[in-house]
Amino acid sequence: MSALLRGVLLYGEGEPVDVLIEDGVISRIGAGLDEGDAEVIEAQGKVLLPGFVDLHTHLREPGREDTETIATGSAAAALGGYTAVFAMANTDPVADTQLVVEHVWRKGQEVGLVDVHPVGAVTVGLKGEKLAELGTMARSTAGVRVFSDDGHCVHDPLLMRRALEYSKALDAVIAQHAEEPKLTVGAQANEGEVASRLGLAGWPAVAEEAIVARDCLLAKHTGGRLHVCHVSTTGTVDVLRWAKARGTGVSAEVTPHHLLLTDELLASYDPVNKVNPPLRTSVDVQALRAALAEGVVDCVATDHAPHAPQDKDCEWSSARPGMLGLQTALSVVAQTMVVTELLDWRGVARVMSERPAQIAGLPDQGRPLAEGEPANLALVDPDARWTVRGADFASISDNTPFEGMELPARVVLTMLRGRITAHEGKVCG
Ligand SMILES: NC(=O)N[C@@H](CC(=O)O)C(=O)O
Ligand SMILES: [Zn+2]
Numbered sequence: 395m396s397a398l399l400r401g402v403l404l405y406g407e408g409e410p411v412d413v414l415i416e417d418g419v420i421s422r423i424g425a426g427l428d429e430g431d432a433e434v435i436e437a438q439g440k441v442l443l444p445g446f447v448d449l450h451t452h453l454r455e456p457g458r459e460d461t462e463t464i465a466t467g468s469a470a471a472a473l474g475g476y477t478a479v480f481a482m483a484n485t486d487p488v489a490d491t492q493l494v495v496e497h498v499w500r501k502g503q504e505v506g507l508v509d510v511h512p513v514g515a516v517t518v519g520l521k522g523e524k525l526a527e528l529g530t531m532a533r534s535t536a537g538v539r540v541f542s543d544d545g546h547c548v549h550d551p552l553l554m555r556r557a558l559e560y561s562k563a564l565d566a567v568i569a570q571h572a573e574e575p576k577l578t579v580g581a582q583a584n585e586g587e588v589a590s591r592l593g594l595a596g597w598p599a600v601a602e603e604a605i606v607a608r609d610c611l612l613a614k615h616t617g618g619r620l621h622v623c624h625v626s627t628t629g630t631v632d633v634l635r636w637a638k639a640r641g642t643g644v645s646a647e648v649t650p651h652h653l654l655l656t657d658e659l660l661a662s663y664d665p666v667n668k669v670n671p672p673l674r675t676s677v678d679v680q681a682l683r684a685a686l687a688e689g690v691v692d693c694v695a696t697d698h699a700p701h702a703p704q705d706k707d708c709e710w711s712s713a714r715p716g717m718l719g720l721q722t723a724l725s726v727v728a729q730t731m732v733v734t735e736l737l738d739w740r741g742v743a744r745v746m747s748e749r750p751a752q753i754a755g756l757p758d759q760g761r762p763l764a765e766g767e768p769a770n771l772a773l774v775d776p777d778a779r780w781t782v783r784g785a786d787f788a789s790i791s792d793n794t795p796f797e798g799m800e801l802p803a804r805v806v807l808t809m810l811r812g813r814i815t816a817h818e819g820k821v822c823g
């Protein structure tokens with residue numbers, strides 16, 4: 395199978411070129427290439443980027459297939475320009491054994507729209523009491539390299555220390571949901587002026603920052619590798635900058651929603667805006683954007699978190715936290731980082747593809763757009779404008795906080811090892 399992308403801008407730069415894809419790799423790049431028997435895709439003015447890699451996706455299978463499955467989540471990922479996603483371990487049963495991670499891995503392969511890499515739990519049952527069998531999961535067919543109790547914080551410092559020690563031996567990374575549980579009991583919203591006004595119990599920034607600081611010290615002490623999930627506060631950025639300057643093995647992600655939305659939205663009491671960590675202030679949003687541009691925060695991860703209507707269309711306090719992200723990520727990053735000139739398209743490739751692939755140790759993702767490289771690609775229309783409609787998403791759930799918003803830029807084609815997985819808003823294959 396071969397394809398010729400005609401007239402693309404590599405990373406949105408320079409003169410238009412044609413890109414020939416044969417046998418799963420980029421075989422030629424040049425002007426006016428002969429198509430031979432390749433399928434021609436007219437792509438004048440479109441921006442070609444390496445396929446996106448999401449370090450933080452909730453696919454809900456096994457256990458909550460009423461809200462998302464590996465198949466529907468893979469479809470959403472392909473439509474969003476992703477060629478690899480990391481499926482979080484907070485499923486039912488929890489992905490804390492070889493059996494479950496291999497099940498998720500195999501299902502992802504069967505669906506074949508995106509590489510689904512299972513994240514292994516750090517502790518048995520996400521209970522924070524006993525380390526899971528990290529080595530067994532690492533050596534399994536799934537080859538787990540990212541471990542996380544996401545949804546919960548590994549708050550016991552001794553367990554966190556042991557996990558970081560293991561991460562060295564396994565060439566893995568421990569992805570921490572940084573939330574000191576004693577500081578967030580009953581928390582419903584960012585602690586601050588808005589929460590006080592609305593009468594919602596506060597989730598203070600320090601509950602995140604204290605754990606990030608502690609874990610950076612532990613990562614430095616052990617020589618292990620820490621990844622900080624969904625960074626949401628200005629203080630966390632300061633801690634990360636300090637830790638990186640002293641050579642700590644730490645990386646960090648920010649979600650699209652934390653780059654765009656603030657706690658002012660909570661005035662509507664619409665639980666679609668409830669998420670963990672909570673939406674913060676515009677000061678935090680500005681700090682997160684700057685940190686991503688600077689590289690203090692390494693990458694964007696969606697924290698795509700589908701939820702059933704009964705868990706979202708209810709009272710604020712009983713609603714579950716989480717929001718969809720896969721099909722809006724590129725556009726929200728364009729809105730917050732490209733339109734604002736904080737990043738160019740090469741920068742977008744860095745934060746959505748190259749850095750996440752490096753952090754997770756994926757050798758064939760986030761690669762340069764060059765001859766001989768695997769054809770894992772996302773083609774973006776930089777001039778598109780579109781209106782978000784959750785009901786139109788491939789996800790089973792529709793809990794998008796961006797409903798009705800008009801956003802810039804759109805993924806028009808995604809390719810996994812030379813195979814088209816999504817084209818013009820339709821899933822292929
Ligand atoms: N982000 C969320 O608000 N929810 C996530 C869990 C998590 O990422 O902590 C979920 O699984 O629903
Ligand atoms: Zn989390």
Ligand SMILES: [Zn+2]
Nearest residue numbers: 482544545697
């Ligand atoms: Zn999550």
